[in-house]
Amino acid sequence: MTLHTLTPELRATFRILYWDIFWIGILVGTTLSFQGVYATRLGASSFQLGLLSAGPAVVALLYTLPAGLWVEGRPLIRVAFLSALWMRLGYLLLFSLPWFLGSRTQIWGLILLTLVVTIPATLLNISFNAMFAEIVPAAWRGEVVAKRTAVMAVSTTLCTLLSGQILDRVKAFPLNYQIVFLIGGIGAMVSTYTVGKLFSANELAPIRQGWRSILWRSFSLRGIVELVTSPRPEGKALVRLDVLRGSFGGFLLAFVIFYAFQFLPNPLYPLIYVRELGLPDSAISLGTALFNAMMMIASLTFVSRLSRRIGHRWMLISSTILSSSYTLLMALARDATLFWVASLTGGVIWAVMNVGIVNRLMDRVPDDDRPAHMALYNLAVNQGVLVGSLLGPAVGDWLGLRPALWVTTVLQILAGLLFWWLG
Numbered sequence: 451m452t453l454h455t456l457t458p459e460l461r462a463t464f465r466i467l468y469w470d471i472f473w474i475g476i477l478v479g480t481t482l483s484f485q486g487v488y489a490t491r492l493g494a495s496s497f498q499l500g501l502l503s504a505g506p507a508v509v510a511l512l513y514t515l516p517a518g519l520w521v522e523g524r525p526l527i528r529v530a531f532l533s534a535l536w537m538r539l540g541y542l543l544l545f546s547l548p549w550f551l552g553s554r555t556q557i558w559g560l561i562l563l564t565l566v567v568t569i570p571a572t573l574l575n576i577s578f579n580a581m582f583a584e585i586v587p588a589a590w591r592g593e594v595v596a597k598r599t600a601v602m603a604v605s606t607t608l609c610t611l612l613s614g615q616i617l618d619r620v621k622a623f624p625l626n627y628q629i630v631f632l633i634g635g636i637g638a639m640v641s642t643y644t645v646g647k648l649f650s651a652n653e654l655a656p657i658r659q660g661w662r663s664i665l666w667r668s669f670s671l672r673g674i675v676e677l678v679t680s681p682r683p684e685g686k687a688l689v690r691l692d693v694l695r696g697s698f699g700g701f702l703l704a705f706v707i708f709y710a711f712q713f714l715p716n717p718l719y720p721l722i723y724v725r726e727l728g729l730p731d732s733a734i735s736l737g738t739a740l741f742n743a744m745m746m747i748a749s750l751t752f753v754s755r756l757s758r759r760i761g762h763r764w765m766l767i768s769s770t771i772l773s774s775s776y777t778l779l780m781a782l783a784r785d786a787t788l789f790w791v792a793s794l795t796g797g798v799i800w801a802v803m804n805v806g807i808v809n810r811l812m813d814r815v816p817d818d819d820r821p822a823h824m825a826l827y828n829l830a831v832n833q834g835v836l837v838g839s840l841l842g843p844a845v846g847d848w849l850g851l852r853p854a855l856w857v858t859t860v861l862q863i864l865a866g867l868l869f870w871w872l873g
Contacts, residue, residue, distance in 0.1 A: 477638040483735070484617070485502065490725075542638065544631045595808045714842045718854060773800065
């Protein structure tokens with residue numbers, strides 16, 4: 451399909467995908483942007499902050515392979531809708547934690563809730579990526595991914611600024627964070643409703659008519675057990691080692707290493723923001739807003755053209771190397787100034803990197819075997835997240851926060867160079 455064959459059906463599908471990511475941006479700009487900061491203000495250690503990333507990665511590693519196999523041959527839109535529904539309900543419930551748990555216990559409650567929502571999130575990641583490749587023609591993927599990045603940046607930026615104002619103006623703690631988390635949960639649920647619009651009228655009718663039965667099956671322990679233990683099609687192994695043969699195995703290895711070094715400093719950033727730099731929530735929200743605003747501007751102005759000019763492979767290589775600049779600037783920061791500079795430059799780099807990763811991945815995945823390849827990619831991502839999230843606190847305690855960031859900068863550059871060899 452070429453760019454001039456945009457049909458009304460495709461246009462409607464793209465609109466739904468843009469609205470979906472708009473509402474996800476609300477979740478990102480509220481709950482996900484301040485979850486780590488909230489845990490830090492509750493007194494979380496670097497180890498507990500690491501668990502916020504590492505714990506879900508463990509669950510995803512256990513669940514990815516059976517989930518990927520289960521997705522094969524099933525309607526991807528339906529799977530994406532139901533898994534999104536279950537996952538995002540967890541974010542809606544997050545705001546109620548202070549009503550039931552004390553400050554110290556809340557940290558563990560936050561970690562546990564994050565673990566629980568990882569089960570459907572894993573299924574959603576596999577099914578949505580495969581669904582995206584199925585419903586968006588290859589010729590349009592670069593543009594659609596860039597526009598989704600821009601739309602998400604708009605909603606994330608606005609909600610991050612709004613969250614900063616709420617957190618500063620509502621003096622009662624943790625009520626101010628509860629308000630922010632409630633807004634994020636509502637955005638997540640509306641996004642789920644939007645994904646449901648991808649059903650045709652005939653497909654959506656059973657969902658509307660039997661919603662109670664569907665919800666019960668989706669949320670019940672029995673439904674989870676059926677998902678993991680459902681019989682495998684004849685000839686289908688749980689671990690598709692054939693997918694790892696050849697160049698795709700090396701490609702996945704590069705992603706494991708890349709994500710490990712990207713996530714290594716993540717548990718350290720909230721400690722830098724709050725304890726080293728002493729930033730108020732409004733300053734943190736401004737930095738996040740600048741990051742997302744620059745992501746939006748880059749996505750709208752030149753990322754699509756850059757994709758066509760230099761290709762997805764070189765977008766991936768250059769952006770993953772340059773992503774180390776954020777870690778470098780945070781190692782040098784002594785106040786909010788370099789944090790804001792890192793946010794400005796990081797937004798541009800991540801806009802390029804998002805398009806580069808998604809489209810290069812789509813280039814390397816066969817059209818007739820997407821779920822198995824996406825499952826192993828998701829497995830690779832979570833292996834990297836797990837290793838990085840567990841190493842981060844250990845390296846930070848061993849070397850100190852700033853020296854750990856210097857070391858991580860070098861490792862991130864080397865990880866980006868791996869894509870030149872394996873990507």
